Amino acid sequence: MTAAIEMVDVIDEPQVIEGRSPFALALRRLRKDKVAMISLAVIVLIVLMAIFAPVFAAVTGHPPNEQYRDIGLTPDGLPRGPNGTFWLGTDDLGRDILVRIAYGARISLLVGVIATVITVVIGVVLGLAAGFLGGITDTLLARLIDVVLSVPFLLVAIALVSVTGPSLTVTVLVIGCFSWASVARIVRGQVLSLREREFVEAARSLGAGDSRIMFVDILPNVIAPVIVYTTLLIPVVIVTQATLSFLGLGLPPPTADWGGMISESQNYYTTAWWFILFPGLALLITTLAFNLFGDGVRDAFDPRADRT
Amino acid sequence: MNEVLLKVDDVRKEFPTSSKEVVQAVAGVSLEVRKGETLGLVGETGCGKSSLARCMAHLYDVTSGSVWFEGRDITKLSRKAMRPLRRDVQVIFQDPYGSLNPRRRVGSIIGDPFSIHNIASGNERKKKVQELMELVGLNPEHYNRFPAEFSGGQRQRIGVARALALRPKLVICDEPVSALDVSIQAQIINLLSDLQQEFDLTYVFISHDLSVVRHVSDRIAVMYLGKIVELAPTGELFGQTRHPYTRALLSALPVADPDTADSREQIILGGDIPSATNPPAGCRFHTRCPKARLDCAAEEPVLEPVLDDRPEHRTACFYPLTVGEDLSTAVPDLRAS
Numbered sequence: 001m002t003a004a005i006e007m008v009d010v011i012d013e014p015q016v017i018e019g020r021s022p023f024a025l026a027l028r029r030l031r032k033d034k035v036a037m038i039s040l041a042v043i044v045l046i047v048l049m050a051i052f053a054p055v056f057a058a059v060t061g062h063p064p065n066e067q068y069r070d071i072g073l074t075p076d077g078l079p080r081g082p083n084g085t086f087w088l089g090t091d092d093l094g095r096d097i098l099v100r101i102a103y104g105a106r107i108s109l110l111v112g113v114i115a116t117v118i119t120v121v122i123g124v125v126l127g128l129a130a131g132f133l134g135g136i137t138d139t140l141l142a143r144l145i146d147v148v149l150s151v152p153f154l155l156v157a158i159a160l161v162s163v164t165g166p167s168l169t170v171t172v173l174v175i176g177c178f179s180w181a182s183v184a185r186i187v188r189g190q191v192l193s194l195r196e197r198e199f200v201e202a203a204r205s206l207g208a209g210d211s212r213i214m215f216v217d218i219l220p221n222v223i224a225p226v227i228v229y230t231t232l233l234i235p236v237v238i239v240t241q242a243t244l245s246f247l248g249l250g251l252p253p254p255t256a257d258w259g260g261m262i263s264e265s266q267n268y269y270t271t272a273w274w275f276i277l278f279p280g281l282a283l284l285i286t287t288l289a290f291n292l293f294g295d296g297v298r299d300a301f302d303p304r305a306d307r308t
Numbered sequence: 309m310n311e312v313l314l315k316v317d318d319v320r321k322e323f324p325t326s327s328k329e330v331v332q333a334v335a336g337v338s339l340e341v342r343k344g345e346t347l348g349l350v351g352e353t354g355c356g357k358s359s360l361a362r363c364m365a366h367l368y369d370v371t372s373g374s375v376w377f378e379g380r381d382i383t384k385l386s387r388k389a390m391r392p393l394r395r396d397v398q399v400i401f402q403d404p405y406g407s408l409n410p411r412r413r414v415g416s417i418i419g420d421p422f423s424i425h426n427i428a429s430g431n432e433r434k435k436k437v438q439e440l441m442e443l444v445g446l447n448p449e450h451y452n453r454f455p456a457e458f459s460g461g462q463r464q465r466i467g468v469a470r471a472l473a474l475r476p477k478l479v480i481c482d483e484p485v486s487a488l489d490v491s492i493q494a495q496i497i498n499l500l501s502d503l504q505q506e507f508d509l510t511y512v513f514i515s516h517d518l519s520v521v522r523h524v525s526d527r528i529a530v531m532y533l534g535k536i537v538e539l540a541p542t543g544e545l546f547g548q549t550r551h552p553y554t555r556a557l558l559s560a561l562p563v564a565d566p567d568t569a570d571s572r573e574q575i576i577l578g579g580d581i582p583s584a585t586n587p588p589a590g591c592r593f594h595t596r597c598p599k600a601r602l603d604c605a606a607e608e609p610v611l612e613p614v615l616d617d618r619p620e621h622r623t624a625c626f627y628p629l630t631v632g633e634d635l636s637t638a639v640p641d642l643r644a645s
Contacts, residue, residue: 021411021413021454022410022411022454022456197406198401198402198403198406198407199406199407199408199409199410201362201367201399201401201407202399202401202407202408202467202470203409203420204367205365205367205394205398205399206394206398206420206421206424206470207390207391207394207395207421207424207425208420208424209387212424216412217409217412220409220411220412221409221410221411223411
């Protein structure tokens with residue numbers, strides 16, 4: 001008898017029971033995904049490179065915009081290949097490509113993250129409003145989504161930049177204002193089915209208002225697809241930013257960014273392969289890492305999806 | 309016992325369909341819910357019980373008619389004006405899987421009523437939630453768990469805890485046990501009746517299962533195709549069944565004793581429940597009624613005491629059954645005489 005009571009005591013000992021959230025479970029699956037973890041490591045390296053870009057400049061002794069017309073160029077005025085002083089070679093103005101790639105990572109990541117955040121915030125809020133409020137709001141927003149998706153992005157970007165002049169703000173705004181529509185469409189679709197669920201009616205019967213239901217009850221249920229889409233959106237934004245720079249619509253020179261470097265290499269790559277290869281590789285590795293990581297996130301959040 | 313808490317007066321609820329027709333989910337229902345009682349509401353799937361429940365809780369705007377709570381017409385109240393009343397009228401939903409938000413922790417789900425009405429926050433809310441969890445038989449330590457980590461019965465307890473958080477006067481139970489195993493059904497029903505005694509609750513208890521309703525209800529309303537066909541105190545509904553539809557429902561109840569089960573009257577209704585977009589004229593049940601006569605198709609019977617019934621026992625039928633009448637041999641006769 002006493003033994004039984006003691007056992008009960010052991011079981012009844014107060015313990016904090018932490019529920020496993022769907023998010024925590026997804027994180028656990030993600031941690032087991034080798035490809036995703038390697039991609040994450042690469043992403044971390046790139047982020048570190050961006051943060052410690054000044055260290056690259058200090059170690060090599062070459063500031064990013066310093067033109068070494070004497071030691072950085074051949075007597076004919078052509079870029080120099082990789083060597084002991086310039087590890088990844090120089091560009092047409094005798095600047096250190098390695099240091100410029102490191103500084104370029106700052107631009108790519110900054111634009112990638114900020115433009116994506118803007119995109120996702122606008123997309124989620126408008127998608128939620130359209131899907132949940134329905135009626136005239138939905139009709140208007142759904143048409144707006146269609147319009148934004150059908151506008152030729154590059155043409156508008158070129159027109160806009162020719163008016164305002166190239167700058168980081170314009171790049172971010174242009175990307176943000178034209179990418180939200182697809183996020184909004186995804187969120188709207190999810191919300192349309194979620195709002196018919198009984199827990200929404202339950203919230204209403206408790207006296208919850210529209211905004212509370214939207215942000216407290218529905219939003220947590222669309223977070224998973226939004227996170228997946230976000231990780232897959234970052235590389236798209238980085239490439240878009242590089243594209244704009246390549247077309248001369250990015251950042252005004254001499255700021256180092258990858259698209260601009262590739263653009264500058266156009267007249268030299270037949271003789272100076274390193275000039276186009278290394279910035280191109282930086283862009284490729286970054287987008288690949290984000291894409292593979294995004295795939296991993298998608299699999300982690302939706303374990304039923306086929307891994308083919 | 310006799311004070312009226314909720315009064316439903318000729319409520320209609322129509323839903324538009326895509327093809328410009330309307331579904332008459334509730335087609336003119338009047339009833340009263342008295343303080344402290346349990347009013348059962350039974351009927352087949354699709355007869356409008358849940359729509360009526362949602363009209364009572366003002367989750368739907370009624371098409372016509374009115375709902376009075378404590379002498380106040382709540383049908384025209386805006387969502388904002390309705391908010392204080394939400395504390396007094398609560399709903400327990402049918403599907404314990406659908407009515408709890410899968411992405412939120414149980415503690416915050418049960419805490420919703422407190423945060424929506426700004427009653428308690430922080431540690432005070434947590435304490436209240438844990439008290440509620442204990443009250444409905446859940447382990448308060450599971451405060452941080454997600455709904456997916458509970459069984460169906462436990463989830464329904466969560467739904468009960470949430471509904472009772474603000475000590476409502478009226479709880480509308482919309483098929484609270486239909487989605488549960490029979491053994492769990494009993495637990496939840498017992499929990500509900502314990503809570504009724506403890507907090508002096510009034511229930512509207514909806515179910516398609518007459519045996520469940522019989523067990524919990526003081527009075528029972530039988531619905532068919534958006535209308536109440538018979539409304540009576542539980543004992544009278546079973547003892548002096550007046551409406552052929554009610555009798556048919558009763559005959560479908562399982563009986564534990566196989567000997568009586570074999571000899572028992574079996575009434576099998578022909579056909580399906582007619583479409584609510586185009587309900588039959590006259591008595592809505594005449595297309596399936598074994599006692600149907602020509603005037604049943606022409607005129608609609610009124611819900612009123614029939615034969616020698618007390619005023620509490622009301623039936624909408626021109627040819628009510630007498631006690632002991634054998635319905636299984638009755639034949640409908642819809643020929644013009």
